Amino acid sequence: xxxxxxxxxxxxxxxxxxxxxxxxxxxxxxxxxxxxxxxxxxxxxxxxxxxxxxxxxxxxxxxxxxxxxxxxxxxxxxxxxxxxxxxxxxxxxxxxxxxxxxxxxxxxxxxxxxxxxxxxxxxxxxxxxxxxxxxxxxxxxxxxxxxxxxxxxxxxxxxxxxxxxxxxxxxxxxxxxxxxxxxxxxxxxxxxxxxxxxxxxxxxxxxxxxxxxxxxxxxxxxxxxxxxxxxxxxxxxxxxxxxxxxxxxxxxxxxxxxxxxxxxxxxxxxxxxxxxxxxxxxxxxxxxxxxxxxxxxxxxxxxxxxxxxxxxxxxxxxxxxxxxxxxxxxxxxxxxxxxxxxxxxxxxxxxxxxxxxxxxxxxxxxx
Amino acid sequence: xxxxxxxxxxxxxxxxxxxxxxxxxxxxxxxxxxxxxxxxxxxxxxxxxxxxxxxxxxxxxxxxxxxxxxxxxxxxxxxxxxxxxxxxxxxxxxxxxxxxxxxxxxxxxxxxxxxxxxxxxxxxxxxxxxxxxxxxxxxxxxxxxxxxxxxxxxxxxxxxxxxxxxxxxxxxxxxxxxxxxxxxxxxxxxxxxxxxxxxxxxxxxxxxxxxxxxxxxxxxxxxxxxxxxxxxxxxxxxxxxxxxxxxxxxxxxxxxxxxxxxxxxxxxxxxxxxxxxxxxxxxxxxxxxxxxxxxxxxxxxxxxxxxxxxxxxxxxxxxxxxxxxxxxxxxxxxxxxxxxxxxxxxxxxxxxxxxxxxxxxxxxxxxxxxxxxxxxxxxxxxxxxxxxxxxxxxxxxxxxxxxxxxxxxxxxxxxxxxxxxxxxxxxxxxxxxxxxxxxxxxxxxxxxxxxxxxxxxxxxxxxxxxxxxxxxxxxxxxxxxxxxxxxxxxxxxxxxxxxxxxxxxxxx
Ligand SMILES: Nc1ncnc2c1ncn2[C@@H]1O[C@H](COP(=O)(O)OP(=O)(O)O)[C@@H](O)[C@H]1O
Ligand SMILES: [Mg+2]
Numbered sequence: 001x002x003x004x005x006x007x008x009x010x011x012x013x014x015x016x017x018x019x020x021x022x023x024x025x026x027x028x029x030x031x032x033x034x035x036x037x038x039x040x041x042x043x044x045x046x047x048x049x050x051x052x053x054x055x056x057x058x059x060x061x062x063x064x065x066x067x068x069x070x071x072x073x074x075x076x077x078x079x080x081x082x083x084x085x086x087x088x089x090x091x092x093x094x095x096x097x098x099x100x101x102x103x104x105x106x107x108x109x110x111x112x113x114x115x116x117x118x119x120x121x122x123x124x125x126x127x128x129x130x131x132x133x134x135x136x137x138x139x140x141x142x143x144x145x146x147x148x149x150x151x152x153x154x155x156x157x158x159x160x161x162x163x164x165x166x167x168x169x170x171x172x173x174x175x176x177x178x179x180x181x182x183x184x185x186x187x188x189x190x191x192x193x194x195x196x197x198x199x200x201x202x203x204x205x206x207x208x209x210x211x212x213x214x215x216x217x218x219x220x221x222x223x224x225x226x227x228x229x230x231x232x233x234x235x236x237x238x239x240x241x242x243x244x245x246x247x248x249x250x251x252x253x254x255x256x257x258x259x260x261x262x263x264x265x266x267x268x269x270x271x272x273x274x275x276x277x278x279x280x281x282x283x284x285x286x287x288x289x290x291x292x293x294x295x296x297x298x299x300x301x302x303x304x305x306x307x308x309x310x311x312x313x314x315x316x317x318x319x320x321x322x323x324x325x326x327x328x329x330x331x332x333x334x335x336x337x338x339x340x341x342x343x344x345x346x347x348x349x350x351x352x353x354x355x356x357x358x359x360x361x362x363x364x365x366x367x
Numbered sequence: 368x369x370x371x372x373x374x375x376x377x378x379x380x381x382x383x384x385x386x387x388x389x390x391x392x393x394x395x396x397x398x399x400x401x402x403x404x405x406x407x408x409x410x411x412x413x414x415x416x417x418x419x420x421x422x423x424x425x426x427x428x429x430x431x432x433x434x435x436x437x438x439x440x441x442x443x444x445x446x447x448x449x450x451x452x453x454x455x456x457x458x459x460x461x462x463x464x465x466x467x468x469x470x471x472x473x474x475x476x477x478x479x480x481x482x483x484x485x486x487x488x489x490x491x492x493x494x495x496x497x498x499x500x501x502x503x504x505x506x507x508x509x510x511x512x513x514x515x516x517x518x519x520x521x522x523x524x525x526x527x528x529x530x531x532x533x534x535x536x537x538x539x540x541x542x543x544x545x546x547x548x549x550x551x552x553x554x555x556x557x558x559x560x561x562x563x564x565x566x567x568x569x570x571x572x573x574x575x576x577x578x579x580x581x582x583x584x585x586x587x588x589x590x591x592x593x594x595x596x597x598x599x600x601x602x603x604x605x606x607x608x609x610x611x612x613x614x615x616x617x618x619x620x621x622x623x624x625x626x627x628x629x630x631x632x633x634x635x636x637x638x639x640x641x642x643x644x645x646x647x648x649x650x651x652x653x654x655x656x657x658x659x660x661x662x663x664x665x666x667x668x669x670x671x672x673x674x675x676x677x678x679x680x681x682x683x684x685x686x687x688x689x690x691x692x693x694x695x696x697x698x699x700x701x702x703x704x705x706x707x708x709x710x711x712x713x714x715x716x717x718x719x720x721x722x723x724x725x726x727x728x729x730x731x732x733x734x735x736x737x738x739x740x741x742x743x744x745x746x747x748x749x750x751x752x753x754x755x756x757x758x759x760x761x762x763x764x765x766x767x768x769x770x771x772x773x774x775x776x777x778x779x780x781x782x783x784x785x786x787x788x789x790x791x792x793x794x795x796x797x798x799x800x801x802x803x804x805x806x807x808x809x810x811x812x813x814x815x816x817x818x819x820x821x822x823x824x825x826x827x828x829x830x831x832x833x834x835x836x837x838x839x840x841x842x843x844x845x846x847x848x849x850x851x852x853x854x855x856x857x858x859x860x861x862x863x864x865x866x867x868x869x870x871x872x873x874x875x
Contacts, residue, residue, distance in 0.1 A: 227738045230722070230729055237715040243674055244704070244712050245726045246695030 025348030029341040036336055047324070051337075054323035055316030059202035062316075066209055069308075069315030070274065071096070073212040074267025075293025076300065076307040081219055082260035084302050086236045087253065091138060091153030093290025094160030095131040095261040099268025101167065102130030104175055104279040107189035107272060119193045120207070123269050131265015132258040134160070139257030143250040149257070161285055168281040175279045186278035195273035208270030212311075215263060216304040223304075232256060264290065299345055317341065370432065371396040371527055371558040372417065372448070377426035379412050386412040387423070388582035394527075396431075399549055399559045401569040401590070403602055404579035405801030407771040410562045411453070413579070414529045417560075418450045419443040430527075449525030451516045453532050459505040463487060463498055467519050490518050493555075494548045510541035517548070528552065529560040534568055535799045538660040539827065546572045564602070564801050566595040578602055603802050616817055618837050620649030623685075624821035625671070625702075625790045630680035632670045640666040642845045643680070648790065648821035653812070655836030655853070656825040658865050663845035664825045665707065668794045671823070672704035673697030685789055698727055703788035703820075705779055707795045713779045716768035720760050721749035723767050724782050756781035757807075773804030780811055791815060794825045809835060829858060841865055 034044035054061055075092040082089035106126035110119050138156065141147040167173045169184050177187040195207045223229035235242040235249055242249050267289065276283065296314060300306035321334040372394040379387040386409045394400045402410045415421045417428060419437030428435050430446050437443045440450065457466050464483045484500040491498055496514040504512060513533060520528055530549075534542040549559050549572055563569050569576055570590060578585040578601040585601050625648040634640035640663045648654050658664055669675035671682060676692030683689065690696035697704075706712040714723045725734055725745045734744050749763040758777045760770055767778055776796070783791065793812060797805040812835060816822055826832050832839055839856050841849040841864040849864040 225739055225742075227729060227735050227740060230740060233718065233722075234715045234726065237717045238711045240708070240712045241715040241726070244672070244694060244706065246673070246693070246698050 021348040021352050022345070025344040026341075028348075029344040032340050032344070033337050036333070036340070040333060042329075047337075050324060051317070051320040053320075055320035059204075061319070063204040064319045065312055065316035066203065066205055067275070067315070068318050069311040070206055070209045070212060071267050071271050071287070071289040072292055072296050072314060073209065073308050073311040074215070074270065075264050075289045076296035076311050077212070077215055077219060077293075077304055078260045078264035078267070078290075079294045079297035080300065080302040080304055080307050081223075081263065082256060083297060084223065084236060085232045085253075085256050087139075087142070087257060087260070088150045089135065089138065089153050089257060089260050090150055090294065091135060091156050091261070091290070092264040092293045093288065094153070094157035095135050095264035096268040096271070096290050097160040097164050097284055098134040098261075099127035099131035099265025100272050100279060100284060101164070101175065101268070102265065103127035103269030103272045104186065104189065107193035108174065108187060111190035111193035114192075116192050116194075116196075120195055120273060123193065123273050124211070124266055127265040127267075127269025127272075128262040129265070131268060132262035135261020135264070136254055136258040138261075139254035142257070143253040157290065164279070164281040164284065168279060177278070186280055188278045189272070193273065194277065195270065197274075206270070206274040208267075208274040211266070211270065212308060215266070216308050219304040228252075228255075264293070295342065298349070369396045370394065370429070372560070373429040373432075374413070374417065375427050375429075377413060377416060377428075378424045379409075379416060379421060380424050385582050387416070387426075389584075390426070390579065390582070391584050392577045392587070394558060394560060395575070396558050397553055397556050398574040399553050399561055399572055401573035401576040402560060402562045402579060403564065403566070403569050403576050403598060405564055405602060405803060406773050406799075407801075408564075408579040408602075409582040410564075410579055411531055414450060414531055414560065414562060417443065417529065418448060444523055444525065447524065447526035448529070449520030449523060449527070450529040451513065451520055451531065451533060453535065455512050455516055457504045457512060457515060460503060462501050462503050463507075463515050463518075464500040466504060466515055467500075467522050486522065487518055490521050494521070494551045495544065496548055509536045510538065510544075513537070513545070514548075521552075525557075527558045527560065529562070531562045532564070532799070533561070534563065534565065540659070542568065566598050566602075569598065570595060580604060599802060614813060614817060616651070618649050618652035618816070619819070620652055622650040623647045624650050625823065626683040627671070628681050628683070630670060630682060631678045632666055632675055633678055634666055639678070640845050641670065644845075644847055646823075646840065646847065648823055650821055651816050651819045652838065653816050653822045653824055653836045655832035655839040656823060656842055657829060657832050657839055657861055658827070658842035660827055662842045664794065664842055666845075667842070668704065668706065668792045668823075668825055671697070671790075671792050672702055672706075698786075701787075701789035703783035703786055703791045705776075705783055705791070705793045705796050707798070707825075709775055709779055710768060714767050714775065717766050719764045720753065720758070720767055720770070720778055721745050721763040723778055724749045724752050724763075727782060727786060752781040752785055773800050773807075776800060776804060776808060780808065784811065784815060788820055791820050791822045792825070793822060795827065796824070797828070797831060798826075829861060833858070 030048065037044040037047055055065055056062060075096055078092040078095065079089060103123040103126050106123045107119065110122050114122065134156065135153070138149050138153045141152050142149045167175045168186055172178065175186055177185050197204050197206050198210070199205070223232065231242070231247045231252055234245065234247055235252055239249055271284075271289075272279065292314065296310045297307055300310040317338055321338055324334050325331045370393050372392070374390060374392050377387045377390040378385070390409065390413055392400075392402070392413070402413065404410050412421065416423050419439045419442050422438065428437070430448070435446060437446070443449075458469065461469065464480060464487050467487055468483055487500040490496065491514070496518055498507070498511050498514045498518070504515065507515070513536065517528070533545060537545060546568075549561065553559055561569070561573055573590045575587055575589055576593065576598065577587040578598065580602060588597075625646075627644050627646040630641055630644045631639060632641040644667065646654070656664060656667065666675060670677055673689060673692060673694035673696055681688055684700040684702060687700055689700050689702070704713075710716040715726065722745070725748065728734055729740065729745070734741055734748070746763055752758070753760060753763060756777050758770075758781065759774050767775055770778070796812065797808050800808065809831075812822060812824070824832060824836055833853060833856055836853050839851050839853055839861065840847050841861060843865065849861075851860070
């Protein structure tokens with residue numbers, strides 16, 4: 001069978017495509033969504049108005065979007081920093097869990113004694129160390145034995161999920177609330193271990209999101225301005241050239257994966273400290289922040305600053321989706337709309353790199 | 368005679384350059400037609416237009432007398448025109464047969480492996496393209512991979528084959544086999560367009576030659592009625608001669624700058640590639656390493672430049688020992704290296720000219736402070752080197768892969784020479800370059816030697832070695848099998864020892 005169209009890699013990528021494609025993708029998503037909505041008897045303008053209102057209009061909507069965006073910002077940065085070196089770390093999910101485990105331990109252990117500021121720091125560090133070490137395993141396997149990091153990091157996500165279940169459901173661990181016999185749950189950390197929210201221009205911003213902004217800026221500086229960033233760039237471009245120039249490839253791989261995991265781990269810590277207040281095995285596993293983070297990073301073209309913006313957009317869409325759901329608006333329809341937006345965004349990404357051509361038989365045209 | 372392809376008045380402009388400026392070529396059915404021209408003459412651009420990768424700004428393309436407009440390589444292939452690119456496009460984990468059917472527009476979901484293997488085998492027997500259909504690409508040598516590319520194009524029924532500098536990646540023996548294949552294809556009525564800037568090859572394989580210079584057609588000549596000298600002057604627009612370059616001050620062999628003492632090393636597959644090599648290079652001396660490719664030359668260069676660990680032996684630079692397998696140590700001791708694979712080993716090709724010029728000294732205190740890069744200093748260094756080495760580039764932030772071959776090599780030379788090395792390892796430093804660039808590179812090497820740099824010149828090109836080296840050693844199967852002073856060298860003896868024959872009275 002012969003398909004009517006085909007994709008061809010673009011030889012030259014015109015600059016204007018960089019902004020034209022996202023705009024066209026968004027319009028395409030809105031048009032496709034409108035068709036779906038009309039078909040189900042809804043007024044598209046009305047629905048889009050509500051999405052905008054619930055996701056992005058006003059301080060309350062924005063506060064909610066930023067809250068939802070916070071874990072995605074961290075997992076997005078986790079993916080971006082590794083992907084930029086050509087290391088496909090799919091393990092943000094598991095590294096996020098491990099960060100949550102480490103931070104909850106720190107919160108439970110020190111929450112009663114230390115002042116809030118110190119507890120926050122200890123939790124954040126503990127989360128970063130746990131996420132970072134967990135990812136470093138993948139790095140060592142890759143650097144020393146050349147195992148495929150996609151597969152190992154993915155497998156370690158499942159391992160981390162089993163570990164979470166073990167801590168909360170299958171044992172009487174330090175993390176489990178001893179009061180919860182019939183419905184096992186995590187032990188809540190003390191109020192002193194709660195991370196703060198700040199009001200800026202009427203928008204409630206979690207401390208964790210501010211940390212994410214700092215982290216994104218730090219990554220930007222690291223990759224753009226430092227020797228380390230230069231080395232990462234050369235390794236990504238050509239490992240042989242890196243070896244030729246005396247760059248230590250193995251240790252750089254391990255460090256980048258550890259940093260990547262530390263960011264996801266910091267996200268896990270933030271999730272516990274700013275929002276959940278305990279190790280929520282089921283909640284974490286249902287959220288899938290690690291996987292969504294990969295999408296966020298990809299849409300942001302691995303740029304750390306854009307990653308934050310995309311995270312807020314996705315956060316807003318998610319919240320608007322929850323808000324739309326109701327007796328007259330099934331959740332399936334919400335999912336369809338969100339899916340369409342992601343789908344056209346990814347399709348747009350493809351169009352920057354490839355062009356679509358029609359398959360014809362011989363193209364003889366009289367000159 | 369009938370034309371298979373006729374291109375008239377082809378114009379193609381890129382920002383800032385006219386790559387093709389009214390090119391006319393007329394290719395007859397059933398001939399090997401060479402397109403000859405220096406790097407940047409517009410050969411690849413012309414073939415990309417013929418295969419529909421680029422659209423011409425002006426001009427017409429006729430196939431078998433019919434005007435055509437291709438908008439993609441598939442259109443061209445449907446009209447019977449197939450291209451074997453300079454850079455291969457194979458999936459390294461797939462088998463030969465899988466690669467051959469990959470991307471076929473009509474390929475079924477499941478391939479009939481046995482049938483494809485049979486067809487691949489038929490093609491390879493018919494044209495002398497020896498390759499195992501069930502081998503995986505990563506197991507194949509570069510020459511074999513090229514054969515797969517050719518089979519792929521034949522499998523799709525191409526009647527006109529374009530080969531863009533196919534010999535650049537081949538050893539002389541592989542190149543000869545390729546020429547036989549090309550002759551077999553035209554004997555069956557196919558047409559071959561052979562792109563090259565090497566005069567000898569063009570003379571050897573083609574029926575007619577069209578010479579391009581600066582994007583324009585200089586003329587088309589019958590190969591039988593021309594010679595390398597005429598083609599060279601058509602190509603560069605003046606007469607050229609390669610002579611032994613006269614040195615103003617001789618080598619100072621009393622001062623050794625590089626010593627290899629009983630060096631052995633393994634190749635990537637763990638087999639012993641270097642056996643007990645001992646060698647000395649004096650200050651300002653050029654030692655040529657002759658040999659057929661694949662006899663350990665690459666490993667030798669890598670071992671000295673610290674990219675590959677030694678299994679035994681030691682390497683000293685001016686009396687100080689270099690740590691085995693530590694490129695950083697080699698660089699610090701003053702070893703510069705121009706690797707054979709410039710774009711992927713010597714340079715990070717997607718990186719800018721300025722980044723590549725800083726690739727080895729970005730750690731120095733002049734280019735970074737507290738581990739933060741000093742961009743301004745990096746840019747200033749690049750501007751300086753681009754000027755003094757006459758690198759043709761729009762600016763210093765252009766990725767090196769967009770530069771022409773000669774300018775790529777200039778970037779490498781600029782970086783390696785400006786580090787003021789004590790020792791320079793140059794592996795095939797003029798391979799793939801055009802006549803003008805070859806002259807520049809050779810002059811730079813001699814200049815460096817006159818400044819006192821000890822040079823190890825590894826090359827398959829005997830003429831190059833004989834015209835530059837003070838002393839010549841021959842490598843065969845990982846050993847140094849012969850050594851002669853350049854004045855005393857004769858081609859016949861070198862040729863024999865390179866082929867593994869022992870010569871009585873050999874120096875070691
Ligand atoms: N895609 C491109 N963009 C800009 N300039 C190009 C491009 N391709 C080729 N050129 C320029 O066109 C000229 C001819 O290049 P090319 O056809 O590759 O020459 P050849 O194959 O004969 O070495 C060169 O100056 C080259 O830099
Ligand atoms: Mg070319």
